[in-house]
Amino acid sequence: MPIYEYFCPVCKSKFELLRLMSEIDVTAVCPVCNTPSSRTLSKFACYVKDAGGSSSSVGGSSCSGCSATDCGSCGK
Ligand SMILES: [Zn+2]
Numbered sequence: 001m002p003i004y005e006y007f008c009p010v011c012k013s014k015f016e017l018l019r020l021m022s023e024i025d026v027t028a029v030c031p032v033c034n035t036p037s038s039r040t041l042s043k044f045a046c047y048v049k050d051a052g053g054s055s056s057s058v059g060g061s062s063c064s065g066c067s068a069t070d071c072g073s074c075g076k
Contacts, residue, residue: 004028010035 001018008015008030015037017028027036 005040006030006037007040008033008035008037014040 006028011033
């Protein structure tokens with residue numbers, strides 16, 4: 001069973017979950033603050049975002065409505 005990495009846009013914590021292939025698109029919930037979190041596409045994208053400290057779209061974010069790299073919190 002593959003391990004997937006998730007990133008919480010609220011508390012900035014990363015967590016990993018064992019998931020079945022059929023569960024890839026199922027929303028994971030942050031174990032710290034219970035915020036729905038999206039699967040990170042690559043560790044490199046997270047590193048760039050952390051290093052830059054800006055809210056510009058890095059790592060292929062499709063969201064222009066909030067500073068998160070995924071859209072678990074803004075509804076877009
Ligand atoms: Zn969280």
